[in-house]
Amino acid sequence: MLTVCPYFHVHQPYRVKRYRVFDIGTDTEYFNQNDETDLNNRRIVEKVANKSYRPTNRVLKHLLDTHPEFRFALSFSGTVLDQFEAYVPDVLESFQELVATGRVEILADTYHHSLSFFYSVPEFERQVKQHQKRIKQLFGQTPRVFRNTELSYRNDLAQWCEDNGYLGIMAEGWDKYLGWRSPNYVYRPVGCSKIKVLLKNYKLSDDVAFRFGNRGWESWPLSAETYASWVHAHHGDGNTINLFMDYETFGEHQWEDTGIFQFLTALPRVLLEHPHTSFKTPTETVESYDPIGEYDVPDVLTWADTDRDLTAWTGNDIQRDALAATYGLEADVLATKDKQLIETWRRLTTSDHFYYMCTKWSNDGDVHAYFSPYQSPYDAYIAFMNALSDLQLRVNYAKTAAVEKERQKALRATVKASLRVVEEPVEESVVLDVSGVSRRMWWSPLRTMYQRFISFLTSVRLK
Numbered sequence: 293m294l295t296v297c298p299y300f301h302v303h304q305p306y307r308v309k310r311y312r313v314f315d316i317g318t319d320t321e322y323f324n325q326n327d328e329t330d331l332n333n334r335r336i337v338e339k340v341a342n343k344s345y346r347p348t349n350r351v352l353k354h355l356l357d358t359h360p361e362f363r364f365a366l367s368f369s370g371t372v373l374d375q376f377e378a379y380v381p382d383v384l385e386s387f388q389e390l391v392a393t394g395r396v397e398i399l400a401d402t403y404h405h406s407l408s409f410f411y412s413v414p415e416f417e418r419q420v421k422q423h424q425k426r427i428k429q430l431f432g433q434t435p436r437v438f439r440n441t442e443l444s445y446r447n448d449l450a451q452w453c454e455d456n457g458y459l460g461i462m463a464e465g466w467d468k469y470l471g472w473r474s475p476n477y478v479y480r481p482v483g484c485s486k487i488k489v490l491l492k493n494y495k496l497s498d499d500v501a502f503r504f505g506n507r508g509w510e511s512w513p514l515s516a517e518t519y520a521s522w523v524h525a526h527h528g529d530g531n532t533i534n535l536f537m538d539y540e541t542f543g544e545h546q547w548e549d550t551g552i553f554q555f556l557t558a559l560p561r562v563l564l565e566h567p568h569t570s571f572k573t574p575t576e577t578v579e580s581y582d583p584i585g586e587y588d589v590p591d592v593l594t595w596a597d598t599d600r601d602l603t604a605w606t607g608n609d610i611q612r613d614a615l616a617a618t619y620g621l622e623a624d625v626l627a628t629k630d631k632q633l634i635e636t637w638r639r640l641t642t643s644d645h646f647y648y649m650c651t652k653w654s655n656d657g658d659v660h661a662y663f664s665p666y667q668s669p670y671d672a673y674i675a676f677m678n679a680l681s682d683l684q685l686r687v688n689y690a691k692t693a694a695v696e697k698e699r700q701k702a703l704r705a706t707v708k709a710s711l712r713v714v715e716e717p718v719e720e721s722v723v724l725d726v727s728g729v730s731r732r733m734w735w736s737p738l739r740t741m742y743q744r745f746i747s748f749l750t751s752v753r754l755k
Contacts, residue, residue, distance in 0.1 A: 294533065296523065296535065296563060297364075297532050297571070298364040298365070299364065299399070299439070301367050301439070301539060302366060302369070302539040304372040305642045306639045307333055307336070307644070308322050308323060308640075308645060308672075308675045308676050309321075309325035331665045336665075338379060340543075340544050345380070348539065348556070351542075353393075356390065356393045363573050364395075365397040366390075366391075366399070367400075368398070369401060370426055397437070397573040397575055399437050400423065400435035401440070403426065404639060404642050406419060409449055412619055437460040437490075439461070440461075443594055444592055445463035445464070446591065447590055450483070459488070459578050461487060462490050462536065464492050464594065474526075475491035475530075476529060477585075478490065478582065478584070480586050481586070489587050491534060492535075494595070496519075496522060500537060501537040504541075504555070531581045532577050604650055605643055607652060608651050610649050614645070614677060625683075628690040630690050648672035649673045
């Protein structure tokens with residue numbers, strides 16, 4: 293038996309607008325580019341909803357209704373869920389309808405699509421916890437398989453997932469680490485004893501995600517029948533074909549006129565025509581198959597670019613500078629305990645911002661340019677760092693205000709305690725510093741007279 297495990301990632305970032313140096317200190321809205329450019333987050337989400345989310349959800353719902361064996365997995369960034377709620381709530385409802393069938397699994401992820409595991413494990417854990425809570429709230433599921441941002445993976449991440457109770461984790465099935473072995477089996481991460489790793493079959497996945505609409509590709513136009521024959525050829529060469537790709541592959545990256553929706557509609561039927569081919573979700577896959585060996589990834593592995601490492605986000609000085617400045621602000625931001633400031637900072641940890649700053653050339657550079665809403669990587673860097681500078685000012689102000697608030701609180705406590713003490717009558721008035729303003733306590737003499745009057749009445753009564 294050969295099973296197919298389809299998985300689709302749904303994500304939209306909050307893109308930073310053209311934030312100028314002159315805006316620092318005057319404009320606290322970093323993500324509200326209200327024009328017809330690709331920096332307008334509402335416009336992008338509405339556009340992709342029309343081209344991809346709505347039509348793809350209709351196709352997938354039809355497939356779930358007509359093929360009881362069909363199933364797949366989704367992962368969502370928290371930032372896309374927030375924008376669905378704000379801009380296209382019907383899209384969120386259509387995803388909920390898919391999940392309600394009971395044959396769509398949702399994976400664990402970071403809420404803000406960040407690379408935080410490699411920069412701050414505590415922040416990573418906070419974002420994973422926030423994501424888990426949101427998935428439970430919206431879909432009623434508690435994820436059991438983990439998928440990190442950009443399919444990024446390393447041995448210690450797998451260990452963290454095992455320690456936190458996950459059954460499986462996803463990774464790229466990359467030749468550098470697989471060697472002669474096939475990605476079509478389940479493996480055990482090095483150093484782990486329970487968790488299993490599912491490896492993306494990058495060739496079959498990228499045939500759809502990247503090559504499908506390329507008229508210069510030798511297999512264009514790709515039919516569902518041809519693709520199914522490639523999958524069926526792996527009978528006897530593995531247990532699972534893991535097809536991992538962006539959800540936006542359907543309709544956005546591969547436009548409707550490429551025939552991508554017809555391909556998707558026909559694919560389950562032609563795959564299931566083989567009597568020993570079926571579908572499984574990631575959890576079903578890890579529970580069904582034993583690992584055949586270890587997968588050892590001591591360095592960071594991702595599904596991006598030809599290098600499959602972190603250089604799509606960390607390959608040049610401006611990217612590294614932006615990342616260092618962002619995570620360098622973490623402690624100060626959290627110390628403010630200001631939910632709005634913390635959420636704004638977390639939106640700035642989204643990996644897309646650093647991806648837009650990439651200066652690679654050749655095919656990788658073309659891909660980065662395609663996804664970037666900026667005219668150049670340097671424009672992306674300038675807008676981002678200006679926004680981060682403004683956030684730094686706001687954080688510093690909040691810290692100063694918090695210190696002053698605590699000082700005033702301590703002062704008020706001292707004054708309150710002193711008023712409880714029975715003092716000897718004094719003629720001299722007291723001066724207090726309240727909220728930074730000195731005020732003469734004109735009522736102090738009245739208080740003294742009142743105390744004397746009470747003492748007089750008491751002495752008369754005793755007599």
